[in-house]
Amino acid sequence: MSVSAQNLVWGVRRKTIVADVSLAVAPGETLGLIGPNGSGKSSLLRLLAGLKQPQSGRVEILGQDIARVPRRALARQVAFVQQSAATDTNVSVRDVVRLGRTPHRSALSGWTATDEAAVSAALEQVDMTDRRTQAWQTLSGGERQRVHIARALAQSPRVMFLDEPTNHLDIHHQIEILRMVRDLDLTSIVALHDLNLAAMFCDRIVVLQAGAVVACGTPEAVLTPGLLREVFRVEAEVSAGRCPGQPHIRFKA
CATH class of the missing domain: 3.40.50.300 (P-loop containing nucleotide triphosphate hydrolases)
Known part of the structure; x- marks a missing residue:
């Protein structure tokens, strides 16, 4: 496991x-x-x-x-992504993602080709390569969360x-x-x-x-009307979704 x-x-x-x-x-x-x-x-x-x-x-x-x-x-x-990311510092997207390399570097080590490749790959994975020089504070909420995930990916976690x-x-x-x-x-x-x-x-x-x-x-086994009633205290109908094994929940008013 x-x-x-x-x-x-x-x-x-x-x-x-x-x-x-x-x-x-x-x-x-x-x-x-x-x-x-x-x-x-x-x-x-x-x-x-x-x-x-x-x-x-x-x-x-x-x-x-x-x-x-x-x-x-x-x-x-291991990488951990919080609910939201915020900073008052005027840094670029690339600078934020570079922080993900911290666990792989000692205090005296320089920036390596391996570090740069990890940052570039992380930005590509979240489709933010073309925003790498953009200021963090100019990003939308969704873009900031993608960059935050890129920072986690730059750690090369499993x-x-x-x-x-x-x-x-x-x-x-x-x-x-x-x-x-x-x-x-x-x-x-x-x-x-x-x-x-x-x-x-x-x-x-x-x-x-x-x-x-x-x-x-x-999801199909867990998300039942009975469980939703007992745990979340809501009445709901659960039906088959568009994809097998993905139920759709419709809450009752």
Whole structure:
């Protein structure tokens, strides 16, 4: 497995936020994390990426216990994309993406041909090569998120974690971003709010409620009217989508 977790527990003070979560993600798979607000999606994502330390349990990435992997070495294998990217500094698109090479360079090393090739390839993957010299502050929200993903790709990771990467984007850019993520030659774990987008772009879905896994499987198996009623407290009709295995959810008023 690319990523596996066993019995993860994490919380703040006396409040448990991630409650005994176990899961496994196969190489090349796109796994979606869904659940109501406060269900623990972002916290679980950070535990899996090694950005938080669990109170108990363990995470393995590519067969290694990440608690025993040096941070720089882990950053060469794992990339994390936040909900949104912002900076007050007037930098170019290329400068932002160059930051992704930090885990591969020492304090005294110069910029290499390998670094340049990784940046160029990342920009090409997100279709931003022609914007490489453009100022970050002049980009639209969708363009900024594509550059943020390019920065992650410049790390040359094998696993990518994305925390609600389509927040605050219009539907065109939401679909564009998730289609791009799905088509990457990577293992991806992505937290999402939109259930129909999760059904469209995820191979499997994990449903969280109060920090615990309440369902895991293909979108077709997981996204049922009963589960939507129980977990999300909404009434909905679930029908077959245009593509096999991609159900469409229509919420009732």
